[in-house]
Amino acid sequence: MKIGGSGPGTAQQTGEIACLEPRTAMPLLRRQWQKLLEFLFPPETSTWLAVFRIGMGLQIIVYALFLGRDWHSLFSTTGKGLVSRELGEAIASFDSPVIPKLGWLVVFGQRIGFGEETVLSIAWACLLCIGFCLLLGLFCRPAAIVAWFLHLCAAESGGLLAYGADNLMTMALFYLMLSPLPDPYSLDYRLVKIRAKDPQLLGFWRRVLQVHLCFVYFFGGLAKLLGSGWWNGSNLWRALIRPPFNLLSPDILVRFKYALPVLGISICLIEIGYPIFIWIKKTRFLWLVCILGMHAAIGLAMGMYLFALVMIVLNLAAFGVGIRVAFVGHPATTTRHPH
Amino acid sequence: MISKRVYVAWFGIHFFLIAAVCFAGLFSLVAEHATILPSALDTFARKAELAAAWPLGKHAGGTNPLRRSIATYLHAAGIQSGYTFFAPNIPGYHKLIFELNYPDGRIEYESPHFKGKAAALRLDSLLTRLGDNRYEPLREVVLKMLALSIWRERPDVKKIRATFGSVSPPSITDFEHGKGESFQPMFSYDFSLRDENRR
Numbered sequence: 141m142k143i144g145g146s147g148p149g150t151a152q153q154t155g156e157i158a159c160l161e162p163r164t165a166m167p168l169l170r171r172q173w174q175k176l177l178e179f180l181f182p183p184e185t186s187t188w189l190a191v192f193r194i195g196m197g198l199q200i201i202v203y204a205l206f207l208g209r210d211w212h213s214l215f216s217t218t219g220k221g222l223v224s225r226e227l228g229e230a231i232a233s234f235d236s237p238v239i240p241k242l243g244w245l246v247v248f249g250q251r252i253g254f255g256e257e258t259v260l261s262i263a264w265a266c267l268l269c270i271g272f273c274l275l276l277g278l279f280c281r282p283a284a285i286v287a288w289f290l291h292l293c294a295a296e297s298g299g300l301l302a303y304g305a306d307n308l309m310t311m312a313l314f315y316l317m318l319s320p321l322p323d324p325y326s327l328d329y330r331l332v333k334i335r336a337k338d339p340q341l342l343g344f345w346r347r348v349l350q351v352h353l354c355f356v357y358f359f360g361g362l363a364k365l366l367g368s369g370w371w372n373g374s375n376l377w378r379a380l381i382r383p384p385f386n387l388l389s390p391d392i393l394v395r396f397k398y399a400l401p402v403l404g405i406s407i408c409l410i411e412i413g414y415p416i417f418i419w420i421k422k423t424r425f426l427w428l429v430c431i432l433g434m435h436a437a438i439g440l441a442m443g444m445y446l447f448a449l450v451m452i453v454l455n456l457a458a459f460g461v462g463i464r465v466a467f468v469g470h471p472a473t474t475t476r477h478p479h
Numbered sequence: 480m481i482s483k484r485v486y487v488a489w490f491g492i493h494f495f496l497i498a499a500v501c502f503a504g505l506f507s508l509v510a511e512h513a514t515i516l517p518s519a520l521d522t523f524a525r526k527a528e529l530a531a532a533w534p535l536g537k538h539a540g541g542t543n544p545l546r547r548s549i550a551t552y553l554h555a556a557g558i559q560s561g562y563t564f565f566a567p568n569i570p571g572y573h574k575l576i577f578e579l580n581y582p583d584g585r586i587e588y589e590s591p592h593f594k595g596k597a598a599a600l601r602l603d604s605l606l607t608r609l610g611d612n613r614y615e616p617l618r619e620v621v622l623k624m625l626a627l628s629i630w631r632e633r634p635d636v637k638k639i640r641a642t643f644g645s646v647s648p649p650s651i652t653d654f655e656h657g658k659g660e661s662f663q664p665m666f667s668y669d670f671s672l673r674d675e676n677r678r
Contacts, residue, residue: 177483180490206597213593213628214601222591222628223605223621234541235550235559296554300608300621301601304564310557344486351494359501360562366505366514367567374650378569381648384599390654397651443596 184343186336188461190277190325192349193284195453196316197274199309200287203446204268211264215242215297217256228299240289242297263290274316277326280334284321288313305447311352312454319345349458354415357431361411370408373400385442407434418459425465431455495534496549497558502531504561514567571647573606574662575622577629578640591625610645610665618643619668626670642667 207214213222229241242263249259267290273283291313295306320336322328329335336342369375377400381390393400410430417423418431432452439448509516509524516524532538535553536546553559579587593599608614609621626639644664 176487180487181483206595209594210598214598221624222593222602223624227617227620227624232554235554236547238547238551239554292555292557295557298601300605300614300617301598303601303604304560304562307557307560310555312557314556341486344490348490348493352497355494355497355501356562359505360564360566363505363508363561363563363566365567366508366516368515369568370566375565375569377651378571378648379565381654382569382572382646384596384603394651394655400651444600446597 180344180347181340182343182347184346185462186320186323186325186339186342188346188457189319189321189342190323191461192312192316192319192453192457193274193277193280193321193323193326195449195457196284196287196312197271197276199312199446199450199453200267200271200274200291202449203291203309204264204271206446208264212257212260214301215260215294217246220256223300225297225299228297228301231299232296239296240293242293245293263293266290267294277322277328277330280321280323280326280328281317284313284317284319288317303447305444305450308356308447308450308454312450315345315349315352346458349454350418353454353458354418357411357414361408361414364408365412370404371401373397373402373404376400376404376407380441385444387443388441410434421464424459425463428455428459428463432460493556493558496553499531499534500553500558501561503528503535503537504563506531508563508567571645571660572603573610573665574644574646575606575609575625576642576644577626578642579629579633579636580638580640581635582637589629591628606643609643618666622668623670626668630672637671639670640667641670 212220215221215225217225225242229243232239232241242260245263246256246259249256249262254262266286270283270287270290273279274287288310291306292310295302295310298306320338320341322334322336324330364370364375367375369378377393377397379385380388380393410427414427414431417427432455435448435451435455439445506524506528508514510521510528512518512521529538536543536549539546550559575591577589577591579589581587591602593602605621609618622641622643626641629639630636642664643666644662646660646662648660649658
């Protein structure tokens with residue numbers, strides 16, 4: 141590996157890195173390490189965490205209410221549910237037997253005299269209550285842990301009935317439970333005066349969320365670009381006319397047939413460009429608006445409300461809080477801002 | 480506070496695993512020739528998929544503790560699958576039709592359903608999986624369960640024929656010419672309460 145350059149702390153001549161003396165190589169490594177730490181642990185306010193907590197509280201409430209009528213059909217055992225919960229749990233156990241499942245709660249409930257239906261109803265009610273706790277900021281940390289656990293149990297027991305929104309919700313709740321809760325906007329903070337143990341980690345967990353979203357969009361965009369249907373608009377057409385996503389009439393879509401290829405390519409570019417343009421100050425607002433618009437459209441036009449909501453919450457928490465609109469003047473602030 | 484080094488190490492491992500899952504999923508699509516890339520890359524993509532899945536412990540036996548630990552962490556963090564939603568292409572969808580035969584010779588048709596729209600999305604996810612060859616061993620079991628749910632609602636049904644197939648929606652041009660979607664049956668099963676036999 142050739143290294144060139146001049147100035148203090150760098151090698152004067154090109155040569156193998158192994159030949160560099162420790163006194164020149166070490167400051168270089170130290171600087172890189174320092175840069176990494178500065179990137180991973182930026183100073184950060186807790187507003188993003190409040191948005192994240194409130195958003196995920198809302199998400200859990202919507203999740204519980206939307207699945208309320210079908211909760212027992214989804215998660216009952218053989219002979220009661222549409223597809224047996226045991227099948228989903230067997231598939232999950234094939235990966236690992238210690239992945240949490242609703243079956244664990246059912247077994248525990250049976251030991252203390254509760255039937256399966258009662259346990260499932262309690263689990264659903266708990267999920268709904270936990271959603272309100274997160275929304276209000278009451279018992280933030282325990283609520284986030286219980287929400288993650290119950291949702292993970294439901295997602296794993298759902299097995300074959302699970303879809304992308306479940307993984308994204310699990311991921312979001314996993315990060316929320318590890319973040320330094322409570323935030324100053326929560327009731328825990330205001331009424332009970334509980335303080336976060338490690339507020340200096342606020343920046344770290346926001347970075348984790350930001351980097352994760354970059355992975356989500358980069359790989360999503362790349363995979364779409366590899367499909368011919370996203371270049372000619374046929375994928376958008378197919379996505380919008382197939383049940384159960386067919387909320388728009390095909391007759392209306394046909395009127396916009398020339399816009400479909402442009403929209404298809406735009407979606408790919410917005411997604412694959414996300415890891416670059418969301419970090420650039422001048423393009424961040426535009427990219428965020430585009431991505432939020434895309435998710436809002438997915439929610440409204442395809443009925444994927446849970447998926448749309450979790451993605452909007454993740455984006456707002458990761459990049460939306462504290463965003464500055466490029467080319468618009470802002471009053472000078474005394475606090476240091478991460479972006 | 481735990482040392483920053485611990486957080487940095489966790490960050491590195493966590494995103495390394497996410498990258499491995501995502502690359503494995505992406506190479507899998509290429510290997511299945513589902514993309515616009517030339518088929519000459521299929522073999523390379525299959526090898527690359529295996530290489531990407533190696534850090535996930537997929538090469539180890541199903542009971543290997545390391546593999547299980549990694550799988551548990553991936554599931555717990557919600558990162559066990561990649562992000563290739565609606566990609567690379569959106570295929571047709573699948574349909575399951577139950578033909579309900581009553582003792583008096585009457586025949587009715589029914590599809591599995593949930594009450595809410597959110598759960599209906601999950602049913603679509605289930606049918607997509609049933610159409611996938613990787614889930615072939617589960618098909619009969621799942622269809623039997625779905626047939627059983629019909630029986631619970633209509634106990635007087637004598638026999639149920641479950642027909643599963645793929646639906647090809649019309650292209651925009653076809654739609655403009657008045658063509659509708661076409662249903663292509665893939666397999667069917669006959670079920671009765673006393674004995675089930677595969678057709």
